[in-house]
Amino acid sequence: MSNPLKIATLSFWHVHAGDYSKQAQAHPGTELVAVWDDDAERGREGAERFGAEYVDDLDALLARDDLDGVVITTPTDVHRDVMVRAAQAGKHIFTEKVLAPTVAEAEEIVAATDAAGVKLIVSLPRLYHGYTTAIREVLDKGTLGTLTYGRVRLSHDGAIGRDGKEGWLPQRFFDPKAAIGGALTDLGCHPVYLTQLFLGAQPETVSATYRSVAGRGLEDNAVVVAGYGDQRIGVIEAGFASNNPFTIELFGTEGTLTYTDRGNVLLVNGEQVDVPEHSPDAFAQWVDHINNDTRADENIARAVELTRLVVAANAAAESNRVISYS
Structure with missing residues (x-):
């Protein structure tokens, strides 16, 4: 080596x-x-x-x-x-x-x-961001009680053209064969794995609504709803057609949590909570796993479950029906 x-x-x-x-x-x-x-x-x-x-x-x-x-x-x-x-x-x-x-x-x-x-590792960067660490700590303490609802939204405006020009996201990202999916399959991966982290990796049902604002061949506006056996609901939103703040909302029987990257503000029951620095990113972790001859167990498991939910969401959107998740 x-x-x-x-x-x-x-x-x-x-x-x-x-x-x-x-x-x-x-x-x-x-x-x-x-x-x-x-x-x-x-x-x-x-x-x-x-x-x-x-x-x-x-x-x-x-x-x-x-x-x-x-x-x-x-x-x-x-x-x-x-x-x-x-x-x-x-x-x-x-x-x-x-x-x-x-x-x-x-x-x-x-x-x-x-x-x-x-050594394999998949780029799931928001797992290692400071707000994710802080949110996990809140959930571990039980501050919100029993979680009942979660919503994670991430979007950018890469599909939208201006001044007669096409949007900055390359057209190859809208090739159904090469990309296999649009906004949900690409940018939506981040809300998917965060929702799985906060609410659970195994929902009972998945439904999805996809739309194409820019009409470039694949969806640029997507909402996925995951229904859990314990009655939780997870809402996953992704888009290439609007430039909104990254948002996390978690609601429980005893409290609420909201995060926005506009100002890096995390609120728990209305009180601001400090957000720590990011943990080492996936690339740095990869190098460490190579040098230490260790396996990225959690990253790999979450990458497979991410694939599972994205596949289910795409099937739900294509068939316009609720998919039983397995």
Whole structure:
């Protein structure tokens, strides 16, 4: 294993590929050495931007002894293929959410990484933010009593064009095959895994309403409702068509909690609560797991459950019916 770890970015398809490449450059324990992309022009541009080598043959890149890990930001529909190949080549994997288009593929990826003894972690960044830590502490103390309702909303205006120009989110994010879903499948992953964290990973039913404000091919406005066996309700909202504050609302039998990133304000029963600094992010955790030969158990489990709920929500929206969750 190299010191620092030698990392390659596999594809600049996703808009966060540049962010993770910056992390690979900035982290003292990693070095970005190569880029692969099935779109040669896009790959060469990304490699030039970060001063890395562009490699057009994925198998040749994965076969290199001087490569320790890969950041996978390919189209979602090829996640399973690329990750299994990377795992079998002995490369550690950091990947963008969602883990895969189906639960079966997600579980296949996890099995392949475990069999190969490589370290997998999925970018679920808001799990490690300070407000999440503070909210977990409130819930652990029972301050809200029994939770009855939760709502998490995250949106941006990437689908909306202005001054005759298309929105800043690339059109490839609205390709049904490559992206496998729109606002809910991409941005909505964050409200999904937070709702699962606060209310539980196993709802009884899932329903969904999707709409396309900009008409670019997939939903840019989504609401998902999760109904739990203990009668809790979770509401997940995501959009590419409005730029609203990130919001968390939790209601219980004995209190209420609200959070907004507008001012980073957390209120519990009307009183402001301090929000701590963020914990180490997923990329830093990945490096630690590689160096310490440990497994990201909670992250991996939550990534699979995230995939499960996203798949159910997409099925509910497509069929226009309530899905029994299993």
